[in-house]
Amino acid sequence: MRVRALTVCAILSLAACTAGPKSNDGTPDPALRARSDSLEAAEAALDKGRAIAFWAPDAIIQPAGMPQVNGRDSVAALYTFFFEKAGLKGLVGKPTQITMSQSGDLAFEVGVNHLTFTSPKGDLLDLGKYLMVWKKTNGVWYVQALSFTSDAAAPVPAPK
Numbered sequence: 001m002r003v004r005a006l007t008v009c010a011i012l013s014l015a016a017c018t019a020g021p022k023s024n025d026g027t028p029d030p031a032l033r034a035r036s037d038s039l040e041a042a043e044a045a046l047d048k049g050r051a052i053a054f055w056a057p058d059a060i061i062q063p064a065g066m067p068q069v070n071g072r073d074s075v076a077a078l079y080t081f082f083f084e085k086a087g088l089k090g091l092v093g094k095p096t097q098i099t100m101s102q103s104g105d106l107a108f109e110v111g112v113n114h115l116t117f118t119s120p121k122g123d124l125l126d127l128g129k130y131l132m133v134w135k136k137t138n139g140v141w142y143v144q145a146l147s148f149t150s151d152a153a154a155p156v157p158a159p160k
Contacts (some may be wrong), residue, residue: 028098032107032134035141038094043091047145048079052153057144064128064149090116093130101107106144112147116158123158127151 035054042050052075061069061078069078081090095111104105109132117124130148134141 028107029104029141032098032100032136032141035107035134036098036109036160039143040093040095043093046083046088046091048076048083051079054143056137056144059143060145062145062147062148087118088115089118090114107134107141108132109134121157122160125158 036069039051039054042054052072055075057072058070059072059075060155061075063069063078063086069075082091092109093113095109098107099109100107111129111130111132113128113130115128117125117126128148129148130146132143133145135144136142
């Protein structure tokens with residue numbers, strides 16, 4: 001009887017150790033990784049309609065050199081500005097680290113970005129970095145906050 005009780009305790013302990021996302025183990029929740037990859041693909045395609053679906057209704061963006069943006073409608077307006085008015089030709093963002101909270105409902109993503117803009121003098125490249133906060137709501141990951149900055153004071157001519 002005692003061996004059976006110990007076996008049951010060991011099985012329950014192992015199940016508890018493997019349940020849910022883990023913090024700081026180097027492996028983000030696969031659903032979060034998929035959402036991050038899908039947002040990256042939508043932005044790379046300069047597809048505002050697809051990209052906006054990844055943002056929380058009360059999301060905040062702190063863009064470099066611009067005022068803070070609050071709410072999904074303002075995020076959509078920022079996408080419109082970059083995708084349609086600012087001459088953005090290419091956007092590549094790549095996460096370098098995703099860290100989950102122990103509770104499994106918050107995560108932060110650190111990464112690098114490359115933005116290419118068209119200009120009368122040729123394409124300009126802006127290299128930078130970002131910090132993105134993801135929040136799980138009703139089982140779905142949404143971007144809650146984003147802050148991004150450039151590595152240079154201004155974009156530089158893109159290599160040809």
